[in-house]
Amino acid sequence: MMRSEQYERVLRYFDRDGDGKISASELSHRLALMGGELKVKEAEVAIESLDSNGDGLLDLEDFIGMMEEGGVEEQMNDLKEAFEMYDADGNGFITPKELKAMLTKLGEFKSIDECKLMIKQFDLNGDGLISFDEFKLMMQ
Numbered sequence: 001m002m003r004s005e006q007y008e009r010v011l012r013y014f015d016r017d018g019d020g021k022i023s024a025s026e027l028s029h030r031l032a033l034m035g036g037e038l039k040v041k042e043a044e045v046a047i048e049s050l051d052s053n054g055d056g057l058l059d060l061e062d063f064i065g066m067m068e069e070g071g072v073e074e075q076m077n078d079l080k081e082a083f084e085m086y087d088a089d090g091n092g093f094i095t096p097k098e099l100k101a102m103l104t105k106l107g108e109f110k111s112i113d114e115c116k117l118m119i120k121q122f123d124l125n126g127d128g129l130i131s132f133d134e135f136k137l138m139m140q
Contacts, residue, residue: 004064011063021057022047083135093129094119 014022014030024043031038038046050062086094086102096115103110110118119130122138130138 004060007064008060011058011060021055021059022063023057027058079136079139080132082139083132086130086135093127093131094135095129099130 011022014026016026024040024047027043027047028038028040047056047058050058052062086098088098088101096112096119099115099119100110100112119128122130122134124134
């Protein structure tokens, strides 16, 4: 089965009224049936960010764009930006000191020892630092 046919099938699943487009209420409803939760207002914001023609609906082209490029690539870019905010010295690792500084900016006050414990939970190689790969796992 071609990829576009798969996307069409998924689009049809979400498209309750059969107009070939996904509305915010359709998106919210179907996600609820699948065990997710997305309020209609949140769905409207999500659709607005992906809607290429400004009609407030996701058509097949928007849906394919979301699935192929925007979704994964955008998430990865967002993760990289977040990681860079923590990695103040830009060396590719988050240290306990950098974690403490960022948490303080966010209004969470932790000691260096608490930050070391937080890092230890996701530090796969035991170096006392968080690499980007470890950060991705932490954020999932």
